[in-house]
Amino acid sequence: MKKTATTGFSRRIFLGAAVTAAGLGLSGCAGGGSPAAGGNVELNFVYWGDSNRAKMTDAAIKVFEEKNPGITVKSEYQDSGPYADKLATRFAGGNPPDVLAMANRSLLEYAQRGTLADLKGLPELNLEKIPATVQSRGEVDGKLYGLATGVTTIGMVVNKTITDQAGVTIPDDKTWSWEDYAKFATEVTQKTGGKVYGAGYDVSTETGPILLARQRGEDFYTEDNKLGVSEDTIREWFQYSVDLRNAGGYPPAGFFEQIGGSPAQSYLAKGTVASQIIPINNFRGYNEAVQGDVVLLRMPGETTDKRRGYSADPTMLWSIAAKSKHPKEAAKLLDFLTNDADGAAETLTQRGVPINPDVAESITSKLSADDTTFVNMMAAIQEDDLPPAYVYPKGASVVADTLKQLATEVEFGRITPADAAKTFLEKSNAAINK
Amino acid sequence: MSVLTKQAPGAAASLAAGPPGRRKRGTARRRNQRSGYLFLLPWFLGMLFTIIPFFASLYLAFTDYNLFTEPNFVGLANFQAMTEDPRLWQSLKVTFIYTFVSVPISLAVALLIALVLNRGLQGLAIYRSVYYLPSLLGGSVAIVMLWRYIFGNEGIVNSFLGLFGIAGPAWVTDPDFSLSTLIVLNVWTFGSPMVIFLAGLRQVPTMYYEAASIDGASRWRQFRNITIPLISPIIFFNLIMQLIGSFQTFTQGYVMSGGTGGPADSTLFYNLYLYQKGFTEFEMGYASAMAWLLLMIIAIFTAINFIASKFWVFYDN
Numbered sequence A: 001m002k003k004t005a006t007t008g009f010s011r012r013i014f015l016g017a018a019v020t021a022a023g024l025g026l027s028g029c030a031g032g033g034s035p036a037a038g039g040n041v042e043l044n045f046v047y048w049g050d051s052n053r054a055k056m057t058d059a060a061i062k063v064f065e066e067k068n069p070g071i072t073v074k075s076e077y078q079d080s081g082p083y084a085d086k087l088a089t090r091f092a093g094g095n096p097p098d099v100l101a102m103a104n105r106s107l108l109e110y111a112q113r114g115t116l117a118d119l120k121g122l123p124e125l126n127l128e129k130i131p132a133t134v135q136s137r138g139e140v141d142g143k144l145y146g147l148a149t150g151v152t153t154i155g156m157v158v159n160k161t162i163t164d165q166a167g168v169t170i171p172d173d174k175t176w177s178w179e180d181y182a183k184f185a186t187e188v189t190q191k192t193g194g195k196v197y198g199a200g201y202d203v204s205t206e207t208g209p210i211l212l213a214r215q216r217g218e219d220f221y222t223e224d225n226k227l228g229v230s231e232d233t234i235r236e237w238f239q240y241s242v243d244l245r246n247a248g249g250y251p252p253a254g255f256f257e258q259i260g261g262s263p264a265q266s267y268l269a270k271g272t273v274a275s276q277i278i279p280i281n282n283f284r285g286y287n288e289a290v291q292g293d294v295v296l297l298r299m300p301g302e303t304t305d306k307r308r309g310y311s312a313d314p315t316m317l318w319s320i321a322a323k324s325k326h327p328k329e330a331a332k333l334l335d336f337l338t339n340d341a342d343g344a345a346e347t348l349t350q351r352g353v354p355i356n357p358d359v360a361e362s363i364t365s366k367l368s369a370d371d372t373t374f375v376n377m378m379a380a381i382q383e384d385d386l387p388p389a390y391v392y393p394k395g396a397s398v399v400a401d402t403l404k405q406l407a408t409e410v411e412f413g414r415i416t417p418a419d420a421a422k423t424f425l426e427k428s429n430a431a432i433n434k
Numbered sequence B: 001m002s003v004l005t006k007q008a009p010g011a012a013a014s015l016a017a018g019p020p021g022r023r024k025r026g027t028a029r030r031r032n033q034r035s036g037y038l039f040l041l042p043w044f045l046g047m048l049f050t051i052i053p054f055f056a057s058l059y060l061a062f063t064d065y066n067l068f069t070e071p072n073f074v075g076l077a078n079f080q081a082m083t084e085d086p087r088l089w090q091s092l093k094v095t096f097i098y099t100f101v102s103v104p105i106s107l108a109v110a111l112l113i114a115l116v117l118n119r120g121l122q123g124l125a126i127y128r129s130v131y132y133l134p135s136l137l138g139g140s141v142a143i144v145m146l147w148r149y150i151f152g153n154e155g156i157v158n159s160f161l162g163l164f165g166i167a168g169p170a171w172v173t174d175p176d177f178s179l180s181t182l183i184v185l186n187v188w189t190f191g192s193p194m195v196i197f198l199a200g201l202r203q204v205p206t207m208y209y210e211a212a213s214i215d216g217a218s219r220w221r222q223f224r225n226i227t228i229p230l231i232s233p234i235i236f237f238n239l240i241m242q243l244i245g246s247f248q249t250f251t252q253g254y255v256m257s258g259g260t261g262g263p264a265d266s267t268l269f270y271n272l273y274l275y276q277k278g279f280t281e282f283e284m285g286y287a288s289a290m291a292w293l294l295l296m297i298i299a300i301f302t303a304i305n306f307i308a309s310k311f312w313v314f315y316d317n
Helices: A002-008 A011-027 A051-067 A080-092 A104-111 A132-138 A160-166 A178-191 A207-215 A231-247 A280-289 A327-339 A341-347 A357-366 A369-383 A396-411 A417-433 B002-007 B009-017 B022-060 B077-083 B086-117 B124-137 B141-150 B156-163 B178-188 B191-203 B206-214 B219-247 B251-257 B270-279 B284-312
Strands: A041-048 A071-078 A099-102 A154-159 A275-279 A294-297 A317-320
Touching: A041 A051, A041 A080, A041 A327, A051 A071, A051 A327, A051 A341, A071 A080, A071 A327, A080 B270, A099 A104, A099 A327, A104 A317, A104 A396, A132 A317, A154 A160, A154 A207, A154 A280, A160 A178, A178 A231, A207 A231, A207 A275, A231 A396, A231 A417, A275 A280, A280 A294, A280 A369, A294 A369, A317 A327, A327 A341, A341 A357, A357 A369, A396 A417, B022 B284, B077 B284, B086 B124, B086 B178, B086 B191, B086 B219, B086 B270, B124 B141, B124 B191, B141 B178, B141 B251, B178 B251, B191 B219, B206 B219, B219 B284, B251 B270, B270 B284
Parallel strands: A041 A071, A041 A099
Antiparallel strands: A099 A317, A154 A275, A154 A294
16 A cells, blocks of 8 residues: 555646645635645545435535545445446546445455455554454455445335235244245235235345345355355245245236336335335335335244344445555545544434444434334344354356346246256356356 | 438539539539548547547457456457357347347338428428437437336336237336337337438439339339439448447447346347446456457448449449
């Protein structure tokens, strides 16, 4: 890191400093600050999300700028799709942002190509309070490339207004099995006369099979950054959706036209499905978007299989570019985002439960009822003994795409779950071992 | 563009009409040349920005460039890997089906509408604009989004079919239908070939038709033996442009599938896959090699067309 900084102190920086100094001189506000600091540093900070997230983030940045005179933060946000594209282009063009949000599945794609800074090498970032289990999710070969923005996990949301009207009892989520969920979903479809499908979860997102694999005693991604899930588990994941569809609990092929998107665009909000799997930090968004009373449940199968499937996962990760011209200031910003209670008071649980326990504690009184529900569930889950979880390997984005593609093939009956599972393992292993 | 110039007898006539003096002629030609280059200027300026990436991509095609670290020369490895890449073959399949179905249909529709408009309708300018409009919009993100809704499960198309008791398929999400939805979208954007056809049709001297009707030729025979041969250079030009354009299709597939080429790779256009390789899998060397393969494919098809054109394109000079 030091080396980069030294060689990076080139004509460009010198000119930049000179121009900045000139600018300050012109505007007559050079002040009495120490000239050694080189005037104002501008950090580029990028993340994905919606305008609500941006509003909260902007408020936190303002606090940061007040606490750190001489550093201004220029932030940009986008939807996750275009964000990923733009990020790749900026890194490729040698003009990466200083501090950036990174998806779990992309972290090692970047880190193992030497584009991210080792956060442990930045003394401005205090990692004292951060649990090792959280740090390990951004770590490879002893180096820390990504730090969780917060933790979350997946859960089942059910529109209780619909199930009450249909007269269907929601099973106890502490002990329910996957069979219980299937039975429940099928009953909802039957009792609503087919107007509402009981289950509407997304088969093609990897968080589902990751949880199932853990319940069955496997690690989807292993400690040595390989694929650890068995063919049988993937087959089971697909087969379950096929069976549930045949039973009527899950909508017919082609029903879901838009996967992902905001809570307001969800099928749960449209009222055409009664339950869905979500990242539970979004619970509030769903409860606000849906007409009716939404309840947050644990995933099925947590106590009925080999072991617990749950883990506290990074909602996303913060990284610093290896080529950042201001690694010191970037680390200060990252430290603020992680350890500053005043900053967290603005962003709350927008990116998951803060990973510094003191910070998490400090915001509890400021949370809305729905966010409190989320935080409480997160805490309750972690009270139990959970098996360890690991960082996503390089190639994980290809794995995600492969799952999506095969899920569609299975949905339209073009391939059997068994064949899909076989293909999934072949393609995923090829991508990861490349 | 040279095809068009050949077709325009008006231009030739105006040149010939000038005084035969050598000097005058020379000035006129020079002036013509100057305006010619002036019109080409934007292209030359654009070229300045593309020439370097052009050769860079040629070099990168033979490397393992991953966007972040220095490229290493790997010889023909990328091209070899392509032959064993099932998704590459899938993307070629999608692109070829799309091209060979949608180009003939959209040319036929464009010619048909041009023929109708050429019959001297009142308010021709308005009709022309209205029919041209989709061409301007067809490649845009907004229209592809609109298309998603029109062909969506609760969209206009399935609602209409529902009136007749037909349960329409999931046009957008069913892999068996998703590509056809995009083909319809492409046919719908027949405006630019139509405008060019219309210009061509207006150049056909009416005296040929007058002479033919005196000889008792039917409408069809007039179309078959006068119109088609005389506008064949225009047909040829449109064919080439449409072929090149549809081989390079990207936006429609990207927006319709949210960038995945789904459902189940059924809209994985060649360029979309190239993009995925370059920017989501970071295999820029491979992606560059793919770009050059596409260039070769387009060059081959254009060459075939030029050779074949000798047998059916008629130049009236």
